[in-house]
Amino acid sequence: MTQGQTALMQTRGLHMRFGDVHAVRGVDLDIFPGTCFGLLGPNGAGKTTTIECLEGIKSPTAGEVLYRGEPLGPHFAEDAGIMFQQTALQEFVTAGEMLTMFGRLYQRNASLDALIDACQIRDLLGREPKKLSGGQRQRLLLAIALVNDPSVVFLDEPTTGLDPQARRNLWALIGDIKSKGVTVVMTTHYMDEAHALCDQIAIMDHGRVIAQDTPDALLASTFDDVIMQLPRADWPAGTEAHSLQITEGPEQLQILTQDVNASIAHLLKLGVPLRNLRIRSRNLEDLFIELTGRELRN
Amino acid sequence: MFNPKRFYAVLVARNLEFVRDYASLGWGLLFPVFIVIGFAFIFNGQQALYTLGTVGDGKVSVEDLLGLDEALVDIAPQDDLEAAIRKVERHGLDLLIEPAAARYWINPESPNGAVLAKILKAEGSVVGLKRLPVSGDALRYVDWALPGVLAMNIMFAALYGIGFVIVRYRKMGVLKRLLATPVSAVEFLSAQLVSRLMLILVVNTILFVGLWLTVDFRMEGSPLLLLLIFAIGSTSLIALGLLVAARISSEELANGLLNVATWPMMLLSEVWFSMADAAPWLQRVADALPLTHMTRSARAVMLDNAGFTDVLPSLLYLVGVTAALLIAGALLFRWET
Numbered sequence: 001m002t003q004g005q006t007a008l009m010q011t012r013g014l015h016m017r018f019g020d021v022h023a024v025r026g027v028d029l030d031i032f033p034g035t036c037f038g039l040l041g042p043n044g045a046g047k048t049t050t051i052e053c054l055e056g057i058k059s060p061t062a063g064e065v066l067y068r069g070e071p072l073g074p075h076f077a078e079d080a081g082i083m084f085q086q087t088a089l090q091e092f093v094t095a096g097e098m099l100t101m102f103g104r105l106y107q108r109n110a111s112l113d114a115l116i117d118a119c120q121i122r123d124l125l126g127r128e129p130k131k132l133s134g135g136q137r138q139r140l141l142l143a144i145a146l147v148n149d150p151s152v153v154f155l156d157e158p159t160t161g162l163d164p165q166a167r168r169n170l171w172a173l174i175g176d177i178k179s180k181g182v183t184v185v186m187t188t189h190y191m192d193e194a195h196a197l198c199d200q201i202a203i204m205d206h207g208r209v210i211a212q213d214t215p216d217a218l219l220a221s222t223f224d225d226v227i228m229q230l231p232r233a234d235w236p237a238g239t240e241a242h243s244l245q246i247t248e249g250p251e252q253l254q255i256l257t258q259d260v261n262a263s264i265a266h267l268l269k270l271g272v273p274l275r276n277l278r279i280r281s282r283n284l285e286d287l288f289i290e291l292t293g294r295e296l297r298n
Numbered sequence: 299m300f301n302p303k304r305f306y307a308v309l310v311a312r313n314l315e316f317v318r319d320y321a322s323l324g325w326g327l328l329f330p331v332f333i334v335i336g337f338a339f340i341f342n343g344q345q346a347l348y349t350l351g352t353v354g355d356g357k358v359s360v361e362d363l364l365g366l367d368e369a370l371v372d373i374a375p376q377d378d379l380e381a382a383i384r385k386v387e388r389h390g391l392d393l394l395i396e397p398a399a400a401r402y403w404i405n406p407e408s409p410n411g412a413v414l415a416k417i418l419k420a421e422g423s424v425v426g427l428k429r430l431p432v433s434g435d436a437l438r439y440v441d442w443a444l445p446g447v448l449a450m451n452i453m454f455a456a457l458y459g460i461g462f463v464i465v466r467y468r469k470m471g472v473l474k475r476l477l478a479t480p481v482s483a484v485e486f487l488s489a490q491l492v493s494r495l496m497l498i499l500v501v502n503t504i505l506f507v508g509l510w511l512t513v514d515f516r517m518e519g520s521p522l523l524l525l526l527i528f529a530i531g532s533t534s535l536i537a538l539g540l541l542v543a544a545r546i547s548s549e550e551l552a553n554g555l556l557n558v559a560t561w562p563m564m565l566l567s568e569v570w571f572s573m574a575d576a577a578p579w580l581q582r583v584a585d586a587l588p589l590t591h592m593t594r595s596a597r598a599v600m601l602d603n604a605g606f607t608d609v610l611p612s613l614l615y616l617v618g619v620t621a622a623l624l625i626a627g628a629l630l631f632r633w634e635t
Contacts, residue, residue: 055478056478057474057477057478057634074480075480077478077479077480078480080478082475082478084471084474084475084478086471087471087474087475088470088471088472088475089472089475090311090312090315090467090472091315091319092314092315092316092318092319093311093314093315093318097311097314098311100307101307101308101310101311102307102479103307104303104304104306104307105303105304105307105308105476105479105480105481106479106480107480
């Protein structure tokens, strides 16, 4: 999908240090126009620092960030829309007034009316941002990020803390943005979100990019098996697993296999009931765990 | 490049935030009224002692002059005749006597002065002395203190109003969100400065008119000149607030630094008492403080009908201080924690 295309944004040899902490260690990224690019990684992997370097909020200790082939300049802010992980807005000012204020900060503006409808915030305009629910607040912040009709939008964990309905709603809004040709760069902890929205992903760990491609290509290059899941209770007591590759969980057994037919035949031979058997292909969460390990991160 | 549209956007948002914060706005209006009314009650009582000023060489004895015990009369030697006469006009001195020139001054409207004159006459102390009447209402403590109270109110509104707001914005991430827009530090800071200045001038004008209608204080000079003094003085103190808040993101630290800035000015800037009798080095410290120049200039206009040229040196000093503080604040300013 990127053959022959010129990257809209690139990082080359990006490093970021905070005192003794080397948060980003030589990150190279290529982000193509009109795509949704996802930065994934465990806590402390360097995602937010990397995205803030891309946004121009932080200056890297070493390396460079290029936009349309040129280093980020003062005019980049006119072209970029940003939704931070945590954003506070002024108190005692309504959502509508905030939207107007941010609009005045840019030379180019989106149609406010269309933006208000697209982000479904018309009913919220007279309310203070601090009195909005999580989902309403994220929709307002997304509208503010889009107020300058940006070429590239940065979304740092946009759906963290939202309920499933609000998440799906925001996914739809992000899909709309992408469909209009706007480049989206996002970080997320949610693998289903990344799979649903991102054309390209980069998985970061310990400040480095450890994998970067389309989600399907990454899955295909990493896994050649599927997962069969059975409740533990369905496994006949005392039965040996023999040649099956089984992982035991608290409630379920997982059988990793490249040959589903042979494995099912094997299970039938062992007398394992198959009424609760589930078979699924590998997903990004498996990939994430495979690449970054299972240890708990802070 | 300074962009007026961006400046205006930030200015409007800040003004909306302030005027809708009714608790802060109400307190900003009421606090100085409480202080002034309180002081008017406390200090408007009559003095128990007579105060007799003397000019010229030679020691004057209360016993010889009045035939009274020294505890009953304060003898206050005066260096400057003009200033001493002004004190008589304002009832600061009950009577002024210059034995060497054979003359004395009295304000016929001063009851204490009238009593002292009678005693002097009865004792024969003023035989042959020329009686020179002067006129003027008594200068109450509230008259003397009010310019300082107004200036002090401005100081708190400027320093805490700008300092705490910027630290809070930084701590909450409001500044970080603005950093992601094309707005520059100069546009943002100047909008904060102008917003705060407008609000200080509006609030203090309302306060001034309210006090004028209720407390009846002395106002000899030009209100416009007083407004100019307060505008320039406010700007210098706002600039100091911007400098204090340039980098920090802790409200506790901001509070400490603002206390360090405000308390010396509270004590040394002649808000509550004159520094005329203080040690020379302390007077020099007081002379360096912006609040001192604002208070003295306001007092000169309100009590002595001072004109623009009289207060010009203080205004120029304040402009210089403002420029230095603004440059330092803009250079040190940081959007993020």
